[in-house]
């Protein structure tokens with residue numbers, strides 16, 4: 001029996017719809033957990049891993065976790081901060097990246113200071129309110145559920161504050177950003193403030209393993225012994241590369257983890273240096 005069976009079942013909130021939903025279940029699957037097969041299921045028990053998944057609206061997840069009903073949850077950093085719930089971010093999950101921005105009709109030339117007295121439409125009233133308060137700006141907030149980009153044309157607001165990913169929706173609505181981003185968001189794991197329930201560390205290790213497997217590759221190559229120090233300079237690995245002797249006199253084999261996005265340029269540099277048999281393989285899973 002698994003050692004985890006000694007602790008209470010971990011209760012985890014997962015987005016049931018929207019932009020973060022599919023990527024969240026995908027990441028949990030890659031971390032070795034069971035996930036619902038039917039998009040209508042509300043709860044899924046993964047008995048083997050001693051964990052229970054609750055599929056909830058992403059906006060509500062920080063509220064459940066903050067109240068202590070559920071142990072941890074996956075949600076957006078912007079939603080966590082907007083909720084004002086007593087929950088805190090414990091880990092960034094590397095997907096669902098967006099910026100949260102003010103926007104206005106193209107050419108209006110607003111500044112954040114110039115927002116005083118303006119009507120600002122948003123679905124993230126808590127976030128915007130705190131941002132304005134911190135700058136001593138008094139404006140009127142108009143809370144809308146979605147499709148905020150239409151609110152200016154329809155006459156209920158002068159400015160909007162909304163999530164921007166590609167910027168396509170803004171452009172289509174004839175709007176442009178102004179000021180610095182209010183927030184840079186991505187999917188995060190949240191826990192109740194100051195409460196780190198048993199079992200969360202294991203979940204975090206598994207999720208970190210997925211991030212590493214996604215962002216790194218394993219690189220193997222052979223190189224003459226007198227060049228190995230320079231080669232290792234190109235592939236320092238996460239801790240230290242493995243260097244093993246080869247049957248070929250004076251040569252060694254090196255194995256190191258390399259960031260996926262630079263793998264090809266590192267292979268070019270290794271080749272130039274004299275390395276041969278340079279191989280790259282995916283990492284399926286890991287614990288570091």
Ligand SMILES: Nc1ncnc2c1ncn2[C@@H]1O[C@H](COP(=O)(O)OP(=O)(O)OP(=O)(O)O)[C@@H](O)[C@H]1O
Nearest residue numbers: 017018019020058076077078079096098163165185
């Ligand atoms: N292209 C995107 N559009 C909107 N939100 C995105 C996008 N990519 C990532 N996100 C993130 O997803 C979360 C918003 O999720 P979702 O779209 O489900 O919320 P919502 O718009 O309030 O819900 P719904 O549209 O279902 O009413 C935020 O954390 C946001 O930063």
Ligand SMILES: O=P(O)(O)OC[C@H]1O[C@H](OP(=O)(O)OP(=O)(O)O)[C@H](O)[C@@H]1O
Nearest residue numbers: 146147148163164165166167168169170
């Ligand atoms: O910068 P983009 O790539 O265009 O993405 C951002 C847009 O997507 C989201 O809307 P969503 O589809 O969730 O609709 P909603 O406004 O009704 O929530 C968000 O509210 C923006 O409108």
Ligand SMILES: [Mg+2]
Nearest residue numbers: 018019146147
């Ligand atoms: Mg939406």
